[in-house]
Amino acid sequence: MSDSSTAVLTRAAYMTRPRFAVSMLFLMNGFMTGSWAPKIPELKERLGIGESVLGLLILTFGIGSLVMMPVAGAAIARLGSKPVVKLTAILLSPLLLLLTLVPNVWLGAIAMFVFGGFIGAMDVAMNANAVEVEKSMRRAIMSSCHAYWSLGGLIGAAIGGALMARYGVLTHAIVLTVIALALIALAWPMIFSDAPHPDVKAEKTRLPLNPLPWLIGLVALFCMVPEGSVLDWGALYLRNEQGASVALSGLGYAAFSASMATMRFAGDHVRDRFGAVRTLRLSTITAFVGLILSGLAPDASLAILGFAIAGIGISNMVPIAFSAAGNMPGLAPGIGISVASFMGYSGMLFAPSLIGFVAEHTGLSVVFLSVPVLFIVVLALSHLARHADAGKV
Structure with a gap:
């Protein structure tokens, strides 16, 4: 050797x-x-x-x-x-x-x-x-x-x-x-x-004026709002609109989180093989299909299957966004990630109350059919995920 x-x-x-x-x-x-x-x-x-x-x-x-x-x-x-x-x-x-x-x-x-x-x-x-x-x-x-x-x-x-x-x-x-x-x-x-990091300049520690990290933050936001929707409203949707039992209604988020955790362990291998951009696009499409299936499902079992499919898709979307945020050219990693974290978690914090207001007037099935629209923006900005692979070359 x-x-x-x-x-x-x-x-x-x-x-x-x-x-x-x-x-x-x-x-x-x-x-x-x-x-x-x-x-x-x-x-x-x-x-x-x-x-x-x-x-x-x-x-x-x-x-x-x-x-x-x-x-x-x-x-x-x-x-x-x-x-x-x-x-x-x-x-x-x-x-x-x-x-x-x-x-x-x-x-x-x-x-x-x-x-x-x-x-x-x-x-x-x-x-x-x-x-x-x-x-x-x-x-x-x-x-x-x-x-x-x-x-x-x-x-x-x-x-x-x-x-x-x-x-x-x-x-x-x-x-x-x-x-x-x-x-x-x-x-x-x-x-x-x-x-x-002696090479980090003082101006890199301020909130960036460059729109690039904010666009990555928007990707994180639109990936995490659907995750929060399933977390906060999935069980209620299964119980009230799909007629699921108390025990069965809890399986929606369980299926979502189990598939998400499992796929996250495999996600790095997928990203190394196909690259961050292709992985993000495939993940986004998968999540889109899963949530649409849940919104259109005629019964609880298909809705739970839809949540599981959505978990497979969403699993690697946020990690890719965070990797991209930490590899912004000319920007300290902590600043890029703090922008992505701030925007993403603000969606998790404030979106549930907005969803509750909408659901009161339209029903939760409409919510789960509407939230995937956010993924169109993620697909439109998916080319920015190339920065996630910057540290590997």
């Missing part, structure tokens, strides 16, 4: 460590997000609040994320992703324990803002780190990273209820904090170092 071949194999073996580390960071962030869901009813009961106040608290979580994402992007541009992802992960890990201990709604609102803020800040930092690992490996890893996030969310949500029922909410919060810290400890010595 030649020296050059040995060097390539050695480098590939070494780079599996940063890839493992960033995967653990995605797993930890998803686990914290998923662990929050089972705590919502307990928080409502403990603070003695109604649905409207609870809704405002959840909105505070989203506002915290949107506020902190650009801050994280600017910090990454100046310091690199490694110190930012370490700091945000450490600060995030005890926050669900804090939420378990807050005695009133005002402190609860502050805790929710901070929790959402560090979820969002870490999200930007870990995506920026994944972009740097992609560049170093010269291959796609972003889809599998997002698969680990989905897996973490499923684990957090699945074990939360059982732990709280058996051992109580405080023990649950302590256990998940220990798990989060253990995942950070696993990743800590292997996190890819991309700092400092």
Whole structure:
């Protein structure tokens, strides 16, 4: 074996460590997000609040994320992703324990803002780190990273209820904090170092005037609104308009998330083989077909099948958008990703309320037939996904 071949194999073996580390960071962030869901009813009961106040608290979580994402992007541009992802992960890990201990709604609102803020800040930092690992490996890893996030969310949500029922909410919060810290400890010595960046100019840390990252952000937005639609309204659609049982109505999002997580593990291989542009286009068409099938379905089983097909399509759309945002020419990765994250997650935050207003007057079947129209814009802008492959050449 030649020296050059040995060097390539050695480098590939070494780079599996940063890839493992960033995967653990995605797993930890998803686990914290998923662990929050089972705590919502307990928080409502403990603070003695109604649905409207609870809704405002959840909105505070989203506002915290949107506020902190650009801050994280600017910090990454100046310091690199490694110190930012370490700091945000450490600060995030005890926050669900804090939420378990807050005695009133005002402190609860502050805790929710901070929790959402560090979820969002870490999200930007870990995506920026994944972009740097992609560049170093010269291959796609972003889809599998997002698969680990989905897996973490499923684990957090699945074990939360059982732990709280058996051992109580405080023990649950302590256990998940220990798990989060253990995942950070696993990743800590292997996190890819991309700092400092002495070549990053000060003007690169400001919000960009160039329309390119905002167009990528629009792609992220129009990919995440349909995802949020299935999450927030899929079960209600199956229950009220398809006549599904309570048990069956929950399978809509389960099928969607399972197919999405599975396809995300395979998505990097697909993107490496066909390129980001072709993968995004094929994924968009698949998601379009799935949601249209759900909207036109005569019964719940076909609607669930449509959600599963939509999950296959949507699975790799957001990772490709984030990779493209992190590879914008002349722009620090953290800034591009913070723009894409801000726009994408704002859609997840505000679109459900708009959908609820529309659905009240038209029905949810019309919603699931209308939302895929957004994919036409994604297809029109799909050529911008070529930037996602920039780090591999």
